[in-house]
Amino acid sequence: xxxxxxxxxxxxxxxxxxxxVGSAALALPLATLLSKTAHAGAKEADEFLKSKxxxxxxxxxxxxxxxxxxxxxxxxxxxxxVESPMTEKDYVKTVYLVAEGNPNPGVATxxxxxxxxxxxVDLRIRLAKTQNVxxxxxxxxxxxxxxxQEIKVTIGGCGG
Amino acid sequence: MADTVKPRVKAPKTAKKGEVFEVxxxxxxxxxxxxxxxxxxxxxxxxxxxKFTCTxxxxxxxxxxxxxxxxxNPYIVFQVKATESGKLEFKWFDxxxxxxxxxxxxxxx
Numbered sequence: 099x100x101x102x103x104x105x106x107x108x109x110x111x112x113x114x115x116x117x118x119v120g121s122a123a124l125a126l127p128l129a130t131l132l133s134k135t136a137h138a139g140a141k142e143a144d145e146f147l148k149s150k151x152x153x154x155x156x157x158x159x160x161x162x163x164x165x166x167x168x169x170x171x172x173x174x175x176x177x178x179x180v181e182s183p184m185t186e187k188d189y190v191k192t193v194y195l196v197a198e199g200n201p202n203p204g205v206a207t208x209x210x211x212x213x214x215x216x217x218x219v220d221l222r223i224r225l226a227k228t229q230n231v232x233x234x235x236x237x238x239x240x241x242x243x244x245x246x247q248e249i250k251v252t253i254g255g256c257g258g
Numbered sequence: 259m260a261d262t263v264k265p266r267v268k269a270p271k272t273a274k275k276g277e278v279f280e281v282x283x284x285x286x287x288x289x290x291x292x293x294x295x296x297x298x299x300x301x302x303x304x305x306x307x308x309k310f311t312c313t314x315x316x317x318x319x320x321x322x323x324x325x326x327x328x329x330x331n332p333y334i335v336f337q338v339k340a341t342e343s344g345k346l347e348f349k350w351f352d353x354x355x356x357x358x359x360x361x362x363x364x365x366x367x
Contacts, residue, residue: 173329184339200327201293207323214320215278215339222329224291 140230143196143203147234150194150207151242160193160235160245171225171251178208180217180235180243190217192236199229226254263287265360267348272365273340281312282335285350285358291326307332309351314364315344340366 147155163177180190189212195205205223217235225231232246268282285307292304304326311321320336338346343366350358 197327202325202327204325205327206325209318209321209323211319213314213317213339213341214337216337218337219322220333220335222333224327224329 140198143198143230143232146196146203147194147232151234151236153240153242155234155242155244157244159243160233162231162233162245162247164231164247164249167250167252168225169252171227171254173222174225174249174251175220175222176231176247176249177218177220178233178245182217182235182237184210184212184215184217186212187238189238190235191238193217193219194234194236195221195223196232196234197223197225197229198232199227200225205231225249225251227251263350263352263356263358265348265350265358267346267360267362269338269346269362269364271363272367275340275366277340278337279340280335281338281346282333283310283312283348283360284331284333286331287350287352289324289326289328289330289332293326305353307350308353309349310334311349312336312338313347313349314338315342316347319346340364342366 159181161179163179164174168174178193178195180193182188182190184190190210193208193210195208196203197205206221208219210217228250230246230248232244234242234244236242263286265285266283270279273279287307288305289307290302290305292301294302296302306326307324309321309323312319319338322334324332343364346362346364348360352358
């Protein structure tokens with residue numbers, strides 16, 4: 099923006115200012131409209147999970163620990179734990195982490211092994227807005243378990 | 259880019275057999291999501307770490323596929339059971355083809 103502040107140009111500056119305000123008022127509803135279409139919904143997230151996980155997903159055994167309110171959506175610390183003995187015979191094979199309100203539902207695909215001893219992973223993720231984060235664990239016996247957590251986001255983390 | 263990428267790993271050098279210990283990893287990386295635009299309104303191309311692996315003596319302990327929804331400077335913490343002595347190797351795979359590595363010896367007694 100111009101920062102020339104001589105008396106003769108002050109009217110022009112004001113006009114400039116008013117045009118700016120006008121265009122901002124026009125742009126705002128457009129921006130909200132765009133952001134609505136740009137984000138994946140719960141349905142997309144579900145479809146994404148179904149494309150990855152064979153078989154029915156049962157609720158339970160998977161827990162997502164996250165702050166109830168994340169101030170900065172750019173780095174939201176989360177912990178995923180799965181109830182499993184993590185032995186050669188019975189362990190968690192894969193955990194799919196999805197975010198329902200991000201531009202793309204996929205966040206991470208985590209491959210675990212019995213050599214871990216415990217199914218617990220800490221990550222820092224980006225969240226565009228307040229939304230549900232879902233984790234689905236696929237076990238070595240073929241069963242799938244699901245856990246979810248709503249995280250409130252004050253400032254979204256997807257950049258302009 | 260490659261000059262500024264610096265992997266960091268915090269893992270114990272010794273562990274008792276059967277013990278489960280925590281491994282903390284962090285790598286300096288912008289994780290450019292491909293969603294952001296520059297001042298001219300052009301989309302900044304995506305460049306992220308898309309894969310991370312941890313192996314013990316060549317056997318995969320933990321691996322992960324990363325999406326742009328992982329924060330800048332990916333911080334990954336996981337558990338490892340002390341089964342045998344050997345070399346813990348960590349690898350981060352960049353979209354541009356680079357691979358960043360870190361290795362540390364583990365003694366199990």
